[in-house]
């Protein structure tokens with residue numbers, strides 16, 4: 322047994338954070354605040370964070386990046402602004418509650434019609450045909466994740482954006498998991514795309530920071546307050562990005578996020594993806610050799626997200642997670658992972674699956690230790 326914790330829960334939040342992120346957060350709360358607009362100084366952390374995000378997401382105009390507390394806030398802002406009464410929205414069984422719940426709210430209170438694509442309809446080879454099939458006269462929005470937080474499946478975002486553009490639909494992309502894993506060049510996406518991202522997952526920032534890339538300044542405002550500038554105006558500035566930003570920002574989060582994104586740019590998304598794919602391939606080969614284990618299939622067969630979710634026949638996933646944590650010091654995540662529909666679609670047990678999610682600092686030795694621990698655990702049942 323190892324005494325050190327083996328952290329395999331990077332899809333919940335990445336760990337360890339790069340030293341540069343830790344240092345940035347530390348200096349944000351230990352050094353005298355010097356932020357432009359809120360002090361007499363000219364240091365502009367907010368704009369330099371927007372600049373590295375623009376580089377990562379392939380954006381020419383950094384004003385289109387709105388900085389928010391999380392992907393959840395970004396998704397809520399998009400749904401409340403775009404999902405108007407009586408329209409039809411296409412979404413999928415892979416979605417996280419951060420998207421599903423605002424959509425269910427709109428369905429319940431605003432008469433919004435929802436089509437939820439099944440796992441087969443979402444297969445990368447079927448998705449465009451499925452969208453065509455379910456589209457109605459009143460369809461206005463497609464809302465999908467870039468990458469499933471349960472199976473790691475990656476959606477073909479460029480093709481879906483083209484379909485949405487050709488049909489005059491807005492596309493809300495939940496990039497909470499996909500940001501930092503699957504490269505997008507926002508500028509090259511056709512149409513009206515709303516890209517929501519989380520800072521604390523594959524962008525390696527601290528929690529409590531995320532954002533949204535908007536195509537233009539037409540998304541309705543839903544927050545009004547201090548902006549640090551234009552203080553004599555009665556109205557909250559309608560221009561981007563301040564249009565959707567109010568109040569003192571999360572400066573330590575922003576400073577950490579800037580370093581996290583710089584880390585991703587430096588390490589290169591593709592290189593980190595190849596490393597995680599090697600770890601996943603090794604683990605899956607082993608799990609498949611054990612008869613009692615069922616894996617939640619990743620239909621894109623692209624494992625750059627480093628995710629493997631599985632269950633053991635006849636054993637509660639919660640118990641497996643507990644034993645892995647308490648006996649073997651391995652931290653995974655068990656349950657429905659806030660994406661309940663995909664579990665049912667795959668006919669997995671009601672209490673869900675065990676999710677292993679690797680980060681760039683995990684090694685093949687970690688996979689070996691996990692494999693041995695699972696084998697020992699199996700002898701307990």
Ligand SMILES: Cc1ncc(COP(=O)(O)O)c(C=O)c1O
Nearest residue numbers: 391392393417419470497519531
């Ligand atoms: C697919 C997906 N969407 C949205 C979220 C919410 O992200 P945040 O923690 O930034 O609110 C998560 C977080 O687990 C996620 O996995």
